[in-house]
Amino acid sequence: MQTLLLSSDDVDENAQMPDVIQAVEDAFAAYERGDAQMPAKSYIDLPQYDGDFRSMPAYLLADDWDAAGIKWVNVHPNNPADFDLPTVMGTMIYSDPETAFPLAIMDGTELTMKRTGAAAAVATDHLAVEDASSLGIVGAGVQSYTQLDAISQVRDIETVIVSDLNDEAVQAFIDRYDDEFDVRSGSIAEAASCDVLSTVTPVESPIVSADDLGEHTHINAMGADAEGKHELADEVLLNAKLVIDDYKQCTHSGEINVPFHEGVLDDDDIYGEIGQIVTGSKEGRTGDDGVSVFDSTGLAIQDVATAHVVYEHADENDNGTPFDLLGLN
Structure with missing residues (x-):
C-alpha cells in the first residue's frame, strides 16, 4: 500500500468546487451533530521570525464517509520580500481512520484556499438573498479568487467589484475573470454595497462601515484569523444576523474577537x-x-473534508505520485 503525494496542481485539479462545497457543508453538519472531533487549533509563536505555526487535526463522520487528517500551516508575513516564499504554506496529512495509514500527503496551501472559498459559498447559499447577482470583494490576494469561484457556484453572479490598495493585484484579478463576469475595480463602499461581500484582508482596524452596505448585503468575513484582526465596524456586527463557524475560535481569533x-x-x-x-x-x-x-475562522473539519474530495478524485483518476512512505512494500 502506497501513500499518494499531491502537489498544489494536483490539489487544484482534483478539488472540484461543487464537490468541495458539498463536503464542507457535510462537515459543518457532522460537527453540529457531534459526529466530529476537532481539538482546538494550536499555535507556536515565533516572534524572532515574525511568524507562527498552527496545527489543525480533525476527524469527521459524514452520512456515507468518514475522514481524518491534520494540517500544519504557517503565517510568515516577511516571506515574500525576504525569501521569495509565500506568506502562508501548509501541508495536509490525510489518513485512513480505520487503520491510520497515511493515504496522502498533499499541499495544504491550495487546499486552504479551496475550503475557505467553499465555506463562504455554504454561508452565502443559506444567508444571501436568493437573487443575489453582485459580489464585492475587499482584498485582491490569493483568497479572493476562490471566493468568486465558490460563491458563483451557489448564486448567479454577474457583477464583481474588487477593492484593494494594490492596483496590480486588482488588475490581475480583473484579467483573470474579465471573460466570465462584469468585473471592475471599485472602492470599499462600492464593493460593500453588493448583494454579497467577502472581506479577505489582514487589517486590525475596521474598513467596512454600516453606511457602506446594501440593505440586504450578506458578508463573508474571512480575513480575521488571529487576535486583534478586525475588518467590520462594530455597528455592522451588532445590527446584523451574525453567524459564526465555531464559538471558541471566533471569540479568540475571528472577526468578532476584538469587540x-x-x-x-x-x-x-x-x-x-x-x-x-x-x-x-x-x-x-x-x-x-x-x-x-x-464570521469564518477556518476549521480543521473543512480541511479534512476537502482532503477527502481531493484524495478520492486523485485516486480514481490516477493523479499524483504514489510512494512507499512507510517502507511496507
Missing part, C-alpha cells in the same frame, strides 16, 4: 453557528432579514 473582548459584543448578539443552519435547527435568511454576517 467581544472589549465587551461591545456578547453571546446574545450571536445568532448561531453555521452548523445549526445547515442542519435546519436554525433558519438561514428569512424575508425579514437585513444584513447578515458569516
